[in-house]
Amino acid sequence: MSELPPCPDVALMRDLSETRRRFHRTPELSWTEYQTTARLCEELESLGFAVEWGQRLYARAPGNPPDPETDARAWQRAEQALGADNRYLAAMQSNRTGLVATLDGSGPGRVFGFRFDIDALPISESDAAAHVPAAEGFASAYPGIMHACGHDGHLTIGLGLARRLAASRGRWNGRVHLFFQPAEEVAGGGAVFAELPQLAEVQLFTTLHLGILDRYRIVFDATWIAARIYDVVYRGLASHAGNAPQAGRNALLAACQAVQGLYALPRHSAGMSRVNVGRFRSDNAHNVIADEVHFRYEVRGGDDAICDFMAEAAERVLEGAARMNGVEWQRSVFAEFSSCPNSRALAERIAGLAQGLGLPQALLQDSFQVSASEDAGYLIRRVREQGGEATHLILGSPVGGGHHSPTFDFDEQLLGWGVLLFERLVTEG
Template identity: 40%
Template sequence: MNKIVPLKKDNTGSNHEAIRLRRHFHQNPETGFTEFWTTSEICDYLSELGYEIHYGKDLYRSTYPSIQHISEVAQIDKNKVDSAYQTAKASLPESPWLAEMEGGFTGVIAILDCVEKGPITGFRFDIDGLPVQESSGSEHIPSREQFASRNNNMHACGHDGHTAIGLALAKQIADNRNQLSGRFVLVFQPSEEGPSGGEVFARFDIFKQLDYLVPLHIGIIDERKIVCGLSFLNVRNCRVIFRGKNAHAAVSPELGRNALQAACTAVTNLYGISRHREGMSRLNVGQMCSNNPTNIISDHAEFELEVRGEQNKISHYLFERANSIIRGAAAMYDVEVEIEELGEYVCADNSEKSVSLMKKAAINIGLDQDVIVERKLTSASEDATFLMNAVNENNGSASYLCLGSPTYGGHHHPSFDFDEDMLVYGVDILFEYIRCSQPSHNNSLSHQAKTA
């Protein structure tokens, strides 16, 4: 069933740099904007290789000049960030990097310049984990081979693998620096899972300068295939709060204004919104609550809603219709309603130029044509799209690489895992992408050097 050519013998097993690094990062996952240990480890590794490191407050202040805390630009609980910082500080008392990250300024942009001038090539790797308790089952390889999470979070989306690919690629670029030209920009982005680190990073000037940008993901599609240009749905979500009036449910019910009834009416009718003819869409209410006992007419009810669409306009259409239904339901029961927007992940185009280069790279490293997919739409969403748009809108070429793999349990599940050899393919394809995008397509780089 394995259609991707078998890996070379010296690339198998945990002794490959990308696999070794993945297992290292897998053990200490940190959620969005609390990736203090992760960022510190990345800085250590990249500075050893000679990269120029941009991180911490300085990185953010180039765009947000007076920022003191990440909660000023991302919807995140300040105390959560600060207590995670204290935990990281206790475990890394010697880290030279940590102090600059206080306030949630995680993530790194690392730059390496070659002697010869050439294109500016960027890669983006997300580094955050999820608040998921990892499976301790013996069928789960990280537990069986003793590299499972040691805290209450989990790398249940493969971002440990992305971080590892980024660092192994960084090493390969540095090792081959004299045979390459141009500038390399490696972006280790915090908080892909939300609140969106991609949206925060997309305002950094560097993205306007990039000639190429490739973000990537492991898994997503449940088969071992390489997708050169993966597209995502737009997602928009909001919290809806109905405010009514309490009253005794038996003695004077007519004096109440029932917030729960309005919320129920809204939720039921939201699922009846007509779909859009121009593409795929989704709508879901994830939670609803109202805390009154049975003998009180509910004065407060709230729920959270998300809509998704294949194009921004489809998602916006659903969102507007949802707004009308919610306001209509509030009017029916004479209650007030507040719709609080929680954020949006937008759609992005895969540039033809970058998709073609990726296809060429995949063929060059010896993959069969039938495992290479040029373009595909997934029903997931991604915040690298903000970065891709920043690049595409400024005459650069961005495309999203998918390293398809079975994902044992599925993304965000306690038994999530992937085929680790995809990490090796990831490093090889990205390095070959670099070679293909070099001005003279430098063939003097030996295959030996590429896979060292």
């Protein structure tokens, strides 16, 4: 396995490591990133960025908001940490988290956009001695919440880039928009941020993800599969299972048949396809014909067309199971992830910049399709549809235990390389 050389800027790495560890200690779930947003706003404004946050970013309500109890706990933690009179908090009520920071260089030039997701996951972090955050004292301070996918690293790269661009403002041209996006894990923030007027200006757009490959690689043209995630409810008629089974209409039986049918769906020959049922609930007594069942399933595809094929086939299965058992059913969208091809010219340009920074050729990889989904696809699609260039990078690294695990971690040296690469893209125009 090729090794990652240390970032040559030792002072930069010291600052980035401290920043990442500070945010790692205070993770916040999707749509509740109140502390994270406020702290980012404060530093970015101090650097001279024009910052927009809160209600002004939301033309529509957030999708998939957290339950009220989870949101109230997050808000209380934010008030305790920042003070109830914090100037940034009020505008974030009702889950209006995230921000956009804008900085102009010394003269006219291209408009750059960089997106960094900021939310964490409902996972309890490991306290094992082999887990670096636990061993070195920066593990999550909040039970049941953890940065287990690298988003603390993503936002750290964003802040590091902001610091460098502010310090060198007189030596580059154009405009930079930094999008610190909430709620990637529930596929909500990308759809909201894709509608922002700042994104409509962007000509060159880049986003990234740490880890993914579980080995050291810098990928310049990473694509993600599309996904559609649905909530389903089947409603039948309850009756006594022993005394009058004929009087009931069994929603549980219908749902079980539907789940079996979903897993039996034919796959698509044109590309990757997936199906999974991840949640299933039927709160009924053992001697009652079940009258209501809830479950959540997902379909995925290598592109939007394959994903739509899977979604339509799944709908036929759900309808058939309901009709077979004489029950009613409803389906609602929980989340959607779009897939969009990257701009080859921009990917190749960034690859050249990486070589110019001295990253070894053995670490550079042209392309990779990730068998997971990422809501940055909405922003990439928007930029490409308006005539701009966009690509998604992977800063690959071994990750302890894998993504979304209690022992997830990454090599912090990647933070420095990410900042230097994005800075070079801006300063070279």
